[in-house]
């Protein structure tokens with residue numbers, strides 16, 4: 001029996017998130033592609049893999065500027081919505097190319113082709129194709145996108161939301177969330193010197209979350225670290241282990257994939 005790992009590559013890692021125009025972080029992307037391909041080689045006999053990536057500077061600036069995360073009501077917003085999707089396809093193309101170049105059978109899959117949202121939540125996405133491709137030995141690469149929303153016309157489907165949906169429906173064994181900090185802290189480690197790493201959450205003590213402060217959550221269109229944890233807590237409740245790791249540090253994602261621990265936040269039942 002093969003076990004499924006869902007790996008998320010944060011927009012904060014694969015792009016320069018501080019840029020207000022789309023900019024890839026090529027150094028991280030190339031290194032991660034090598035790490036993922038290398039790790040996959042040693043685990044592929046017993047493990048299947050799905051990669052999901054975020055948008056970073058390919059998504060957040062245009063979404064904020066045009067307000068399409070709140071809905072699509074004007075012709076300008078429809079244009080911005082389609083433009084945002086086209087940008088994500090470009091980023092996805094770059095990510096997939098990097099993985100392919102390392103010999104990983106990375107298969108680009110655009111979630112908005114099948115995703116149906118309601119009030120900003122993903123409620124339907126047929127996974128027959130994903131399931132089939134995974135069993136054929138491909139590594140689907142999905143990504144955060146603007147998607148159809150029944151109540152608002154359109155909404156932003158974050159990579160984190162896709163990760164949670166896939167992991168639950170496909171009964172993943174492990175979810176690895178790569179971001180640009182060492183895990184979940186008591187406050188934003190980039191701005192708060194007092195922030196300490198929370199090494200472990202269990203489903204019961206996720207209430208601990210009330211003690212987590214995230215000054216970035218309001219500014220980030222997909223909710224920053226708090227949004228991420230809120231999205232992923234369902235996994236702990238269902239017994240799917242989730243680790244939040246620093247994908248900007250060399251070797252960390254490779255080690256997480258092959259099951260070697262390290263500095264991270266682990267969320268489990």
Ligand code: ADP
Nearest residue numbers: 010011012179184185187188190213214224225
């Ligand atoms: P990604 O793009 O990798 O999905 P986000 O940018 O959405 O990640 O969220 C990660 C960011 O959240 C980090 O760069 C960090 O500065 C910020 N952050 C805010 N509060 C916290 C916290 N309590 N713990 C960890 N990171 C936090």
